[in-house]
Amino acid sequence: QGDEETKIKLPRYVRVNTLQATTADVVEHFQKDGFIHVRHICRDYNEFLTEVGKLKAKEFMTDYTLKDLLVFHPGTSFFGHMLYDRGDIILQDKASCLAASALAPPPGSKVIDSCAAPGNKTSYLAAIMENKGKIHAFDRDAHRFSTMQTMLLKAGVLCAVCKNLDFLTVNWKGRNANDAGCGSSYDDVEFMLVDPSCSGSGRNDVTTSSSKSKLLIGRLKSLSNFQSMLLNHAMRNFPSVQRLVYSTCSIHKEENEDVVLDALQRNKHFRLVRIFPEIISRG
Numbered sequence: 001q002g003d004e005e006t007k008i009k010l011p012r013y014v015r016v017n018t019l020q021a022t023t024a025d026v027v028e029h030f031q032k033d034g035f036i037h038v039r040h041i042c043r044d045y046n047e048f049l050t051e052v053g054k055l056k057a058k059e060f061m062t063d064y065t066l067k068d069l070l071v072f073h074p075g076t077s078f079f080g081h082m083l084y085d086r087g088d089i090i091l092q093d094k095a096s097c098l099a100a101s102a103l104a105p106p107p108g109s110k111v112i113d114s115c116a117a118p119g120n121k122t123s124y125l126a127a128i129m130e131n132k133g134k135i136h137a138f139d140r141d142a143h144r145f146s147t148m149q150t151m152l153l154k155a156g157v158l159c160a161v162c163k164n165l166d167f168l169t170v171n172w173k174g175r176n177a178n179d180a181g182c183g184s185s186y187d188d189v190e191f192m193l194v195d196p197s198c199s200g201s202g203r204n205d206v207t208t209s210s211s212k213s214k215l216l217i218g219r220l221k222s223l224s225n226f227q228s229m230l231l232n233h234a235m236r237n238f239p240s241v242q243r244l245v246y247s248t249c250s251i252h253k254e255e256n257e258d259v260v261l262d263a264l265q266r267n268k269h270f271r272l273v274r275i276f277p278e279i280i281s282r283g
């Protein structure tokens with residue numbers, strides 16, 4: 001109501017990079033470093049969230065949904081930690097992990113990650129695929145693309161082919177009309193992730209406000225147009241795709257539900273499926 005604002009402190013999430021370490025080994029390593037693994041058996045997701053809210057400094061839990069994700073107290077720092085430096089753990093929010101987990105390509109799959117840099121979801125997809133199969137990881141931004149190459153190398157990802165290009169110039173035949181058939185073609189891709197640039201309003205410590213400024217409304221309009229363009233391109237131009245995940249790190253409906261519902265209206269060959277039923281509170 002009104003202009004009331006609430007500051008929310010999000011916990012720190014640490015994903016175990018199962019390409020290089022097991023969850024059990026990482027848990028043991030943290031315990032040896034003086035951290036306490038809180039093993040509370042939660043009956044449902046709400047109880048889990050309550051327990052996460054009670055975490056003290058140096059305490060952590062295993063996530064309720066993803067067993068390779070650890071949840072720490074909000075202030076915990078991992079920079080300079082050996083596991084982080086080695087690429088055995090990746091600092092990745094649960095929301096980001098859920099996108100790759102929802103796509104769930106089995107080992108051996110052919111995948112397109114259309115907006116991939118800096119590569120957090122690509123590296124999780126590679127872990128889910130046990131480094132077997134192929135991920136075409138595109139990004140149009142040269143600087144972010146180079147960060148992704150470094151990140152994927154550090155994470156031991158072997159099944160990703162990174163391409164510094166605009167996803168909108170690619171279709172199932174390859175890149176552009178000119179070199180279709182000469183370079184890669186994507187006619188066997190079954191899984192697609194569309195994770196476009198967004199307002200980032202759901203990241204880090206969020207300030208929620210019930211009112212939207214005129215400036216924000218204008219920005220959301222232009223972002224959602226761009227997001228719709230990418231999602232529609234993905235749905236129309238890759239006929240072999242069987243499962244597609246659209247994700248953003250925004251909490252605005254304009255960038256999420258509105259984009260998805262509009263794309264479903266325009267692409268009747270896709271249907272929406274409900275995932276993660278344990279997460280009751282949505283939107």
Ligand code: SAM
Nearest residue numbers: 115116118119120121139140141166167196197
């Ligand atoms: N998926 C990434 C991860 O999990 O680390 C984060 C992606 S970030 C939210 C969005 C990315 O989309 C940016 O790196 C941006 O450069 C890229 N991008 C935006 N438009 C694009 C396009 N038309 N083709 C390819 N990449 C694009």
